[in-house]
Amino acid sequence: MTNALAVVTGASSGIGWEMGKQLAARGYDLLLVARREDRLRGLASQIESQGRVRADILRLDLAAQEARQQLIAKIGLERDRFHLLINNAGFGAVKPAVDVPPARSLEMIQLNVSALTELSLEAAKILMKKRSGAIINVASTAAFQAVPYMSVYAATKAYVLSFTEGLAEELHGSGVRVMALCPGYTRTEFQEVAGEPAESMRRRHMMSAEDCVRIGLNDFDAGKRISVTGTLNKLQTFASWLAPRSIVVRSAALMVKSRIGKRTEH
Secondary structure (H helix, E strand, O other): OOOOEEEEEOOOOHHHHHHHHHHHHOOOEEEEEEOOHHHHHHHHHHHHOOOOOOEEEEEOOOOOHHHHHHHHHHHHHOOOOEEEEEEOOOEEOOOOHHHOOHHHHHHHHHHHHHHHHHHHHHHHHHHHHHOOEEEEEEOOHHHHOOOOOOHHHHHHHHHHHHHHHHHHHHOOOOOEEEEEEEOOOEEOHHHHHHOOOHHHHHHOOOEEHHHHHHHHHHHHHOOOOEEEOOHHHHHHHHHHHHOOHHHHHHHHHHHHHOOOOOOEEO
């Protein structure tokens, strides 16, 4: 029997990498998508060594519209097996917004917003015809408030959360489920490549990517539309709704200011 196919973007590290592993353990065949082909091959080899599922790779930079069209065409060819899309590809910049080159901020919007939107809608069209399947869009706890020194990134994730909630309601009753996964600080390559001091990372509690994905998939199994991973992250998110916005934004600025660095992927 042919396994259902899950497509995971941003699969070369962090949450995307762990999604590939845990979905393979659930019996999905994988299409792993990212820019770094060597990392994709490593993950595919690791998955296929278990002998249960197949893992194919596709090297693409989804910030480019033509690359998104390539992926959409590939999904179309696999429409009979296609069952799950994980939109994880994205990046952020931890520095004052005015210090980020405008072209880089626009690239961030293209990947975090445009690519996710286009892939979600095209996947939804295919899955609606089958009346089954799912889309999980990776947002962030940064989606719940403005985050100075990550201003564009947080704004893109606010879009992801709002778009995903709206799409989930639109598809209610269609057989297609949609969920926003909202991690807090998660130990991936984000912090190291962004230049955050190792001492600072040791002082802060960060969830592992493995735990983040496990919680997210369990929440999806439970029928949730939004998964905020971890008790502390849930409390912080709830507090952001209760406190005055000026205090929330100022607090976020103080938390992030010491992490000023450069662009990184998830």
